[in-house]
Amino acid sequence: MRSAWFFYRKEMLEMTRSYKLLWIPVxxxxxxxxxxISAYYMPEILKMSGDVPPGMLELxxxxxxxxxxxxxxxxxxxxxxxxxxxxxxxSFAGEREGGTAELVLARPLTPLAAASAKWLAxxxxxxxxxxxxxxxxxxxxxxxxxxxxxxxxxxxxxxxxLWLLCVVxxxxxxxxxxxAPAAAFLSLAAAAGLALLHTLLPRxxxxxxxxxxxxxxxxxxxxxxxxxxxxxxxxxxIALIVLCFLGASLLFGRNKLPRF
Numbered sequence: 001m002r003s004a005w006f007f008y009r010k011e012m013l014e015m016t017r018s019y020k021l022l023w024i025p026v027x028x029x030x031x032x033x034x035x036x037i038s039a040y041y042m043p044e045i046l047k048m049s050g051d052v053p054p055g056m057l058e059l060x061x062x063x064x065x066x067x068x069x070x071x072x073x074x075x076x077x078x079x080x081x082x083x084x085x086x087x088x089x090x091s092f093a094g095e096r097e098g099g100t101a102e103l104v105l106a107r108p109l110t111p112l113a114a115a116s117a118k119w120l121a122x123x124x125x126x127x128x129x130x131x132x133x134x135x136x137x138x139x140x141x142x143x144x145x146x147x148x149x150x151x152x153x154x155x156x157x158x159x160x161x162l163w164l165l166c167v168v169x170x171x172x173x174x175x176x177x178x179x180a181p182a183a184a185f186l187s188l189a190a191a192a193g194l195a196l197l198h199t200l201l202p203r204x205x206x207x208x209x210x211x212x213x214x215x216x217x218x219x220x221x222x223x224x225x226x227x228x229x230x231x232x233x234x235x236x237x238i239a240l241i242v243l244c245f246l247g248a249s250l251l252f253g254r255n256k257l258p259r260f
Contacts, residue, residue, distance in 0.1 A: 004113035011121035020087055024125060027083055028133030031075040033140045036068050040144040065146035069153060070217045072137035073160050076130065077213055081167055081191060084126060088171040089184035091118045092252050111253030115172070119245055122168050130161045149222070156216040162237045163212040167191045169244035176251035207232035209240055 015021050038045070043060055063071075134157040142148055170190050174183035191210075198210035205211070211233040 003109045004117050007109060007114055007117035008120050011117055012124065015121065015125060020125060021128065024083055024087060025129040025132045028076065028080060028129040029136045031079055032072050032133035032137030035072040035075065036137065036140040036144050039063050039068050039071075062145065065141050065148050066152075066220045066222070068141050068145050069137060069148060069156070070220050072141070073134065073156060073216060073220075074213070076133065076160060076164060080129075080133075081164065081188065084122075084129075084164060084168050085171045085184045085187050087125065088122050088168050089175055089180040089187075091122065091172055092175040092248065093178065093180040093183055112249045115176075115245060115249035115252060119169070119172060119248075122172065123165065126161060126164055126168060130157060130164065148220075152220050152222060156219040159212045159216040159219060159234075162234065163209060163216075166209050166212075166237050166240050166244075169241045169248075172248045173244040173251070176248040207236050209233055209237035212237060 012021075039062065046060070134153060138148055138150065138153045167187055167190075170187035171183055174186045178186070194208060194210040195213075198205045198208050202211075206229065211229075215230060215233060
């Protein structure tokens with residue numbers, strides 16, 4: 001445990017030196033506040049464009065606070081996922097390609113401990129970024145649009161964060177056996193595949209982790225859901241994360257440089 005803690009500190013130090021702990025939270029904050037600001041100032045934006053038909057501005061209706069917050073969190077399912085995947089793609093691949101994997105495993109550090117440290121570092125980055133982004137989005141939504149239930153915001157952010165963590169875990173798994181660009185591409189492709197399957201087969205796959213964004217929106221809109229609708233996607237998401245984590249530790253222990 002002590003060696004894993006020191007390796008975790010080393011990962012956090014690298015994130016600090018590469019400014020990931022700065023620019024990734026800033027990106028999440030910008031993504032979060034864009035929706036309430038653009039929704040509030042949309043009439044002025046349309047008016048400044050000069051191409052608005054007469055009477056269109058009178059038809060514009062300001063969206064509700066919960067709807068605005070849902071759209072703010074939805075931004076993280078696109079740009080946020082891409083940023084997180086690009087951030088995590090070098091976690092294991094960078095050690096291998098840089099030739100430091102042998103030095104890491106030569107120390108009294110097991111592959112499981114190394115994987116734990118890297119996963120916890122990515123979890124810290126995700127929690128910091130999503131927490132700040134959701135808090136700023138909620139603040140601007142309350143100030144510009146209307147009141148929100150902060151308990152609902154917390155629940156929705158936790159559900160969405162679990163989905164983002166699934167994709168980050170995918171990236172760590174692929175990073176342990178592939179080069180960095182391939183790891184990022186395959187993790188995003190896996191996330192897109194899960195989301196597409198859930199869209200095409202919503203009832204048979206209501207237990208899928210891809211249902212978490214929808215449950216996050218329902219939590220904000222305060223739409224009642226059956227107990228299984230919350231339990232099974234959360235459990236399947238946790239199971240997916242655990243499998244990816246164990247797979248990454250096993251693959252990293254083989255210590256073979258991928259060929260592509």
